[in-house]
Structures are given as structure tokens and as C-alpha cells.
Amino acid sequence: MISAYYLQIIILVGINIIMASSLNLITGFTGQLSIGHAAFVSVGAYASALATLKLGFPFFASLLCGGLVAAFFGILIGIPTLKLKGDYLAIATLGFGEIVRIVFLNLEITGGAVGLRGIPKDTTLTWVIISVIVTLFVLYRIIRSRVGRALIAIREDETAAESMGINTTYYKILAFGVGAFFAGLGGGLFSHYFRYIQPNSFGFLKSIEYLCMVVLGGLGNIWGSVIGAAALTAIPELLRASADYRQLFYGAILVIMMRIRPEGIMGEGIFRKGNSAGDYLLSKIKIKFNK
Amino acid sequence: MNKKIISLLSILFLLSVLVASGCGGNDQPSGPASDPGPASEGEEAPESTVVKIGMVGPLSGGAATYGQSVRNGVEIAVNEANENNEIEGVVLELFAEDSEGDWSKAANAFSKLAEQDKVNVIVGGVLSSESEAGGPIIMSAQIPTISPSSTATGLTLGNPYLFRNCLSDEVQASQLAEYAVTELGLSKFAILYTNNDYGVALKNAFEETAGSLAEVLAVEAFMDNDENFKPQLTSIQQLNPEAIFIAGYYTEAAKIAQQAKEQGLDVQLLGADGFYSPVLIEIGADAVEGAIFTAGFHSGDESPAVQNFVNNYRELFNEEPDMFAAQAYDAARIVIEAIKSKGTAPEQIREGIAETENFPGITGNTSIDEEGDTIKDVLILKVENGAFDRIR
Numbered sequence: 001m002i003s004a005y006y007l008q009i010i011i012l013v014g015i016n017i018i019m020a021s022s023l024n025l026i027t028g029f030t031g032q033l034s035i036g037h038a039a040f041v042s043v044g045a046y047a048s049a050l051a052t053l054k055l056g057f058p059f060f061a062s063l064l065c066g067g068l069v070a071a072f073f074g075i076l077i078g079i080p081t082l083k084l085k086g087d088y089l090a091i092a093t094l095g096f097g098e099i100v101r102i103v104f105l106n107l108e109i110t111g112g113a114v115g116l117r118g119i120p121k122d123t124t125l126t127w128v129i130i131s132v133i134v135t136l137f138v139l140y141r142i143i144r145s146r147v148g149r150a151l152i153a154i155r156e157d158e159t160a161a162e163s164m165g166i167n168t169t170y171y172k173i174l175a176f177g178v179g180a181f182f183a184g185l186g187g188g189l190f191s192h193y194f195r196y197i198q199p200n201s202f203g204f205l206k207s208i209e210y211l212c213m214v215v216l217g218g219l220g221n222i223w224g225s226v227i228g229a230a231a232l233t234a235i236p237e238l239l240r241a242s243a244d245y246r247q248l249f250y251g252a253i254l255v256i257m258m259r260i261r262p263e264g265i266m267g268e269g270i271f272r273k274g275n276s277a278g279d280y281l282l283s284k285i286k287i288k289f290n291k
Numbered sequence: 292m293n294k295k296i297i298s299l300l301s302i303l304f305l306l307s308v309l310v311a312s313g314c315g316g317n318d319q320p321s322g323p324a325s326d327p328g329p330a331s332e333g334e335e336a337p338e339s340t341v342v343k344i345g346m347v348g349p350l351s352g353g354a355a356t357y358g359q360s361v362r363n364g365v366e367i368a369v370n371e372a373n374e375n376n377e378i379e380g381v382v383l384e385l386f387a388e389d390s391e392g393d394w395s396k397a398a399n400a401f402s403k404l405a406e407q408d409k410v411n412v413i414v415g416g417v418l419s420s421e422s423e424a425g426g427p428i429i430m431s432a433q434i435p436t437i438s439p440s441s442t443a444t445g446l447t448l449g450n451p452y453l454f455r456n457c458l459s460d461e462v463q464a465s466q467l468a469e470y471a472v473t474e475l476g477l478s479k480f481a482i483l484y485t486n487n488d489y490g491v492a493l494k495n496a497f498e499e500t501a502g503s504l505a506e507v508l509a510v511e512a513f514m515d516n517d518e519n520f521k522p523q524l525t526s527i528q529q530l531n532p533e534a535i536f537i538a539g540y541y542t543e544a545a546k547i548a549q550q551a552k553e554q555g556l557d558v559q560l561l562g563a564d565g566f567y568s569p570v571l572i573e574i575g576a577d578a579v580e581g582a583i584f585t586a587g588f589h590s591g592d593e594s595p596a597v598q599n600f601v602n603n604y605r606e607l608f609n610e611e612p613d614m615f616a617a618q619a620y621d622a623a624r625i626v627i628e629a630i631k632s633k634g635t636a637p638e639q640i641r642e643g644i645a646e647t648e649n650f651p652g653i654t655g656n657t658s659i660d661e662e663g664d665t666i667k668d669v670l671i672l673k674v675e676n677g678a679f680d681r682i683r
Contacts, residue, residue, distance in 0.1 A: 004432065005406035008399060105486060113488040114443065117423055194398055196423045200487070201394055237399060246389060247351045 007125060009237055011193055014128035015186050016229040018135045020213035021222055022182035025139055027211065028219035029148065030175040031155030033086060036077070036093030037183055037210045039100040042202030044070040044184025045191040046110050049119045052192070054109075059122040063131075063188040070184020071177045073100075078176035082169055085158075097207055104199035115198030116191075123193035131189060135182050139222055142178065151175055152220070216257055218264030227265050339382045342635045344369060344626065345404035345434075346385060347415030347425060349392035357417050357615050361439055362387045363608050364619030365414050367600065372627050381635060383627070386410055390421050397421035398428060405432035412436070412629075412640045414622050417615070419443035419488055426450050435641035437626060439619035444492050447663035454644050454663040456622040456654075460492035463563045463585040464538070466669045468500035470683065471534060471561055475583070478505040481532040481558075483523055483547060485539035486512045493538035493563050501536070508532050513543065520547045524554055534559035541568040544582075545575030552578040559583065567614050572677050582674045588617035588654045589670055589681050597653045614654075621652035625659075 002010075023037045048066030051057040057065060081092045104110045111117075142148050150171045153161040162168050191197045209232065217228025235253060239246045261267070346365050348358030369383045386408050390397035397416050404410045405428060413429060413436040416422040422441035429436045430452050437454040438446070444461060447453045471477045480501045484494035494510065501507050508530040511523035524547070527535065535551070535558050537544045544566055551558070562584035571579055590601050590612060600620060604612040612620075628650060629643025647659040655667045671683040 003406045004428075005399075005402040008402045012395070012399070113486055113491050115420070115423070115488070121427065190395075194395060194424055195427050196394070196420070198394065198420050198423075198488070201420070236396070237403070240388060240400075240403060243387070243389075244350065247391075 009234060011123065011125060011128050011189075013230045013233045014125075014132045015189050015193070016210075016213060016233045017132050017226050018182055018186035018189070019210050020217065020225040020229040021135060021139055022179045022186070023210050024214045024217075024219065024222060024225045025142070025151075025182075026175050026179040028214055028221070028225075029143060029155060030151040030172060032172060032175065033090045034093040034176075034179075035090050035204070035207045035211060036095075036097035036100075037179075038202040038204070038206035039093075039097035040070045040074055040180040040183035041187040041190065041206070041210075042100055042104065042197075042199065043073050043180075044187030045197050045202070046104060046116070046187075047184065048188030049116050049191040049197060050109065052119060052122075053116065059120075059127070059192065062122075062192070063185055066188035066191075067181045067185040070187065071181035074176040074178075074180025074183075075173055077180075078173040082172055094204060094207075097202075097204060101199050101203055110199070113199070115196060117196045119191055119195045119197070121192065121195050123189045128189060131185060135185070136222060136226070138178075139182070143222065147171065147174065155220070212254065214264075216254070216264055218267030221264070221266040224264050224266030231265075339380045340635060341382050341384050342378075342412075342630060343384050343386055343408060343410040344623065345401075345408065345410035345413035345415070346387040347390055347397055347400045347404065347413060347421060348387075348417035349421075350387065350389040352392040354392040354418060356613075357440065358390070358392075360613050360615035361415070361417050361619040363604065364439070364612070364616035365623040367603055367607065367616075368620050368623035368627065371603075377627065378631055381630065390416060390418075392418060394418070394420040394424040398424040401425035401428045401436075402432075405429060405434045410434065411635060411637050412626050412644075414439060414619060414626065416441060419446060422446055422453065422455070426453050429453065433641075434637050435644055437622045437644060439622040440615050442492070443488055450663065451645075452641060454659055454665075456625060456652075456657060456665050457587055457618050458564075458585075458665060458667065458669055460489060460563070461496040463669055464493045464496035464536075465500040467536070467561060467563065467583075467585045467671070468497050468504065470671060471536075471559075471583075472501065472504040474683075475534075475559065477534045477559060479530075479532045480505065480507045480534050480536060480561075481509040481511070481527040481530065482507060482536045482538065483511050483513060483520070483527070484537075485515055485543060487515060489540075489565065490538045493536075497536050497538065513539070513547075515540070515543065517543060518546065520550050521554065524551050524556055528554060528556050532558060534561055536561040538563060538565075540565040541571040542574065545571050545573075545579055548575045548578040548582065564614055567672070567679070569611065572674060575674075576677075579674050580677075583682070584672055586614060586670045586672050586679075587667075588612075588614040589672060589679060590617075591679060592653075592681065594653075596651070600653050617654050621650075621654050621657065624652060625650055625657070 026032050026034050044066035047069035048062040051062040051065040077096045081089055084092055105113055150166045153166055154168050158168055213228035213232045214225055218224030236250055239249050346362055348361045349355050350358045369385050372383055388400035390400050404413055416425050417440050419441040422438045430450050435452050437456055440457050441455055442457055442460045447455055482494055484490035498507050509527050537547055544562055548560055560582035564586045566584040567586045601612055625647050629640045633639035633643035650657045658666045660666055672679045673682045
């Protein structure tokens with residue numbers, strides 16, 4: 001029998017794969033730099049926890065509820081920010097993330113600053129594996145379809161895509177909606193695993209952590225997100241042996257990874273020389289991290 | 292070519308660093324505690340049982356000072372017990388794990404201590420959210436855990452393995468309100484609270500007690516890291532309270548005190564254990580003079596036990612011990628006493644902790660009630676001539 005500690009890490013890896021690959025759809029494939037992904041996760045986590053606690057939904061329905069509520073907010077944030085690009089979109093998503101955190105901090109029903117406790121522990125390894133497979137399958141099908149090609153066209157050159165007859169507005173909202181849905185699903189798994197949620201744990205830093213997973217794995221590659229999520233979840237745990245130097249090594253590994261493979265472990269040619277969209281996105285991300 | 296060399300070098304560097312840390316890392320968790328010194332120096336064959344004490348807290352990140360203080364406090368208690376051979380045939384070993392102040396990572400740390408390191412008992416978590424997340428884990432692993440500083444309301448309820456050695460926010464705030472009304476003769480209060488679990492719990496309890504004994508005129512919120520409190524202070528000033536209860540931490544409290552003084556708002560400042568830090572006086576200077584607050588520990592206390600701890604702490608870590616360190620030291624002492632009286636198995640330690648009664652700690656006489664909560668006196672301190680003075 002596998003130890004509860006490893007089981008917990010495997011479950012966390014699975015949940016983070018869902019978060020990273022859903023963010024990859026928004027940032028990696030559609031080219032919309034989002035640093036508010038943790039907000040969708042927290043909306044999903046709270047919505048599903050409340051559905052279980054207050055409405056007595058069965059687990060599956062709660063998860064679905066978390067995903068749908070998060071998707072609703074994904075679409076909501078998608079609409080006003082469509083006109084924004086790059087930096088401006090990043091800042092808008094950042095602002096959205098903070099708004100969500102502050103709202104949860106002040107709402108009575110979410111337990112305010114104290115958070116929610118006593119959520120039943122329904123998340124099992126089986127549920128996580130099923131969710132990961134469903135997420136990866138759906139995202140893979142989307143990317144390999146006409147929709148996926150439209151998203152990639154938007155990333156490569158929005159104006160060109162529009163002139164080819166792609167409804168960029170529609171597809172960008174779609175990317176935000178689908179990405180947020182899976183983030184919310186992951187949030188539901190998260191809250192039903194740890195049995196406790198609190199608004200401060202889904203702040204700006206969590207969003208950056210998810211973005212790190214996507215960039216490290218490779219923007220625009222689903223399998224990259226799987227590897228990125230697994231690596232960035234497992235490495236800090238493996239480094240526990242080095243006690244005080246842990247954070248130092250973790251940082252060093254990130255820096256060295258980016259130095260050796262700036263396109264990410266599984267990254268394809270988005271960041272090959274001369275691709276203006278890729279260069280632009282990468283330079284923006286670099287600036288964000290340097291801050 | 293050049294690029295290749297750089298990548299190679301960086302990989303080599305990383306590997307060497309990892310190898311180096313691996314060596315250091317292996318004895319790191321055992322750290323100074325497992326220093327074979329006392330065990331092997333003894334004449335008898337070192338046939339002692341090793342009892343593993345885990346510790347979970349933020350050793351890095353924004354809350355790192357709290358976590359490090361707790362680790363230091365536990366370390367002193369463990370070292371003392373080992374050096375004095377306090378428990379016959381038992382060597383204590385400390386396993387400190389970092390939570391980064393993130394409760395999901397604290398959950399990993401709890402899980403690792405319980406499942407991988409097979410610790411007998413845990414001192415932690417430090418932040419309330421860490422203990423909330425760790426609670427279910429240590430309950431199913433049946434590892435007794437005593438938190439030195441998680442003050443959240445009802446934390447230990449329904450979890451026979453979770454204890455704490457700190458006063459809940461309620462107890463502090465309601466006792467302070469009582470003291471302010473009966474001893475200080477104040478009757479008109481305003482409350483400024485930081486909007487997190489700590490501030491909210493203090494605010495609720497103070498508002499309830501002060502509201503029933505006297506009058507609460509205004510309740511205003513602020514956020515951690517806020518700089519400007521003038522809007523809240525202006526609206527409070529118009530109501531003319533006699534005292535302001537600041538439910539928050541020392542940095543904000545000092546700034547509030549200064550801005551209140553600038554506005555000519557001359558009131559009695561009240562606070563809770565979030566005030567207890569030299570930084571309060573450093574930033575607040577004469578604006579915090581006369582402030583009265585509750586605390587779990589007073590390093591100026593003249594009893595030998597306290598002075599012994601303070602001196603040891605200064606010597607080892609070159610800084611003043613704070614409340615976190617003192618409560619952690621006491622928590623570890625309670626664990627050691629439990630091992631002495633009951634035995635080394637987790638279940639025995641749990642029984643021992645649960646039966647703690649009138650334990651003479653450096654943070655006051657401590658008993659554990661049926662719910663795993665602490666019963667101890669609330670100290671009340673006052674800022675006088677730039678130093679903390681105990682007034683009750």
C-alpha cells in the first residue's frame with residue numbers, strides 16, 4: 001500500500017495538471033497572458049464546497065457546479081478584457097484575481113477570513129485520475145480541432161486571424177470559459193481533498209505558480225503542462241531533504257531551466273527565432289518574473 | 292558552442308550544489324537536536340530509544356519570523372532535555388518542516404512527518420490555517436500535535452489529537468475588554484481590526500464583551516500592509532471614544548498610533564498579542580506610549596525559568612525571544628513531560644498532553660482542557676518609557 005504522503009503528492013500533482021493545462025489553453029494556445037488563474041480555482045473551490053455543505057449536493061454535482069460557476073466568471077472576465085492585449089490583459093486578470101480574493105474575504109457565506117472547514121473528504125485518487133483524463137482529453141480534442149487552429153491563429157497574429165474570418169471575440173471568450181471551467185473543477189477537487197479553504201491561499205502567487213508550471217513545461221503543449229505541473233509540485237517536496245536551502249534550490253532550478261530551454265521542456269517552435277508573437281509573449285513573461 | 296558550455300557549467304553547478312546539500316540535508320532534520328553529543332558521551336552504551344519530534348511552520352516566506360521563532364523555541368527545549376538526559380533512555384530528535392506559510396504545503400509537511408519520518412509527536416502548525424489543514428491529517432495518522440500559536444476559534448474541537456498552547460483570540464479579547472471597563476474605567480470604545488481570521492476573531496469577542504459592559508461606538512476595518520488609516524481614524528474621532536482597540540499586528544498598530552496622534556486623537560490604545568514586538572516601539576515611538584495589550588509571554592519577567600530561557604535564546608540565536616518562541620518552548624516542554632509520565636508511543640504522548648495540569652511554563656501555569664484547548668492566565672502589558680511592563 002502506498003504511503004499517505006506519496007498519495008497526497010500524487011493527488012496534488014493531478015490537481016495541478018488540471019490547473020496548468022487549463023491555463024495553457026488560455027495563455028499557451030490562445031496567447032492571452034492571464035495571471036489570475038488562481039481566482040478561477042478559488043471560485044470553483046468555494047462554489048463546490050458550498051454546494052456540498054449548504055445544498056447537500058453529491059460530490060460529482062458539486063464538482064460540476066464548481067466548474068460551471070468558474071466558467072461563468074471566466075466568460076465574465078473574458079468579455080470586458082477582450083480589447084486588452086499583453087500587459088494590459090495581464091494586469092486586468094491580476095486585478096480580477098484580487099477582487100475575487102477580497103470578495104471571499106468579506107462574504108459571510110464563505111466564512112470570511114476564517115474560511116470554510118469541515119468539507120467532506122470526497123476527493124480520492126480515482127476521482128483525480130478520471131478528472132485529469134477527462135481534462136486532457138477535452139483539451140486535446142479542442143486543440144486538434146478547427147477551434148484549436150483558430151485559437152493558435154489568434155495567438156500567432158490576431159489581425160491576420162480576424163481577416164481570415166475567425167471570430168476572435170468568440171474564440172477568446174471560449175478559451176477563457178473552458179480554461180476557467182477546468183480550473184474550477186480542479187478547485188473543487190482541491191477543497192474536497194484538504195477539507196479546508198481560506199481566501200488568502202488563492203492569491204497572486206498561486207497564479208504565478210500555475211503560470212510557472214505552464215512556461216516550464218512549454219507554452220502551447222498540453223504534455224508540457226503535465227510535466228511542468230508534476231515537476232513543480234514534486235520538486236519542492238523532494239527538496240525537503242535540503243531543509244533551509246530548499247527555496248534557494250527551487251529558484252536555482254527554475255532559473256537554470258529557463259536558461260537552458262527558454263521554450264520550456266516540451267515547448268515547440270512558438271519561441272523559435274523570428275516568431276514575433278512568441279518573442280513578444282516570452283519577453284512579457286520574463287518581465288513579469290523579473291519583477 | 293559557447294551556449295553549450297554555459298549550459299554544461301550550469302548543470303554541473305546545480306548537481307554539485309545538490310550533492311553538497313544532500314550531505315548537509317541528511318543530517319539537517321536531525322539538526323542540533325540529534326547531535327550525538329550527550330548520548331554517546333554518556334558512559335553507558337548508547338542504547339537509547341529515539342523519539343522524533345516534528346515541527347511544521349513557515350520557515351520561509353512572509354511569515355518566516357514566526358516559524359523560525361517556533362523552531363528555535365522547540366530546539367532549545369529538545370537540546371535541554373537531551374543534555375540533561377531528562378528522559379531515561381530517550382534521545383529526542385527534531386524534524387523541522389517548512390510550510391512557506393501556505394496551508395496546502397503545510398498539509399504536505401504534516402503528511403510527510405506522519406507517514407515518512409514516522410514522528411511520535413508534532414509541534415505545529417504555526418499559523419491557524421496550517422493547523423486547520425493539518426488537523427484531519429494528523430487525526431487519521433493518530434499523531435498527537437500541539438500548536439504553539441494557532442489561535443483560531445474552535446480549532447481543537449472534535450479532534451482528540453490536536454492541542455494548542457496559546458490563548459484563543461476570544462479569551463484574550465474578552466478579558467482585555469473586561470479589564471478595560473472594570474480596572475481602567477473606560478466606557479466608550481472604538482474598534483479597528485485587520486480583516487483576516489485573527490483580526491475578525493478579536494473584534495467579535497471584544498465587541499461582544501465591551502458592548503455588554505459598556506459601549507462600542509464604531510467598528511472599522513483595515514487590511515494588512517495598509518499605510519494610511521486616516522479615513523478610519525477621522526470617522527472614529529467624530530464619535531469621541533475614550534479608547535481604541537486595535538485588533539491587528541504591531542506594524543499597523545504602530546502606524547495607527549502615530550496617525551492618531553497626528554490627528555490629535557488622544558485616546559487609550561488597547562491591543563492583543565499582535566502588539567508584542569520591539570518593532571511596535573521602534574516604529575510607534577512615543578505615540579504608543581501607554582498602550583495596553585494582552586500577551587502570552589513577557590521576556591522581562593524575573594522568574595529564573597524565564598530568564599534562563601531568554602539567556603539561552605540570546606546565546607544560541609543572537610536575538611530576543613518573542614511570544615512564538617516562548618509558547619513553542621512550553622509546548623515542547625509539555626510534550627517532554629508527557630513522554631516522561633506516560634511513555635514514548637504516540638498514543639501515550641497524546642494521553643500525557645491531554646492530562647496536562649498546572650504545568651509551570653514560562654508563559655504561565657498551563658492546563659489543557661477536555662477539548663484540547665489551553666487554560667492559562669492572560670498577561671496584560673503596558674508600554675512604559677519605551678519598554679514593556681507587566682501590569683497584570
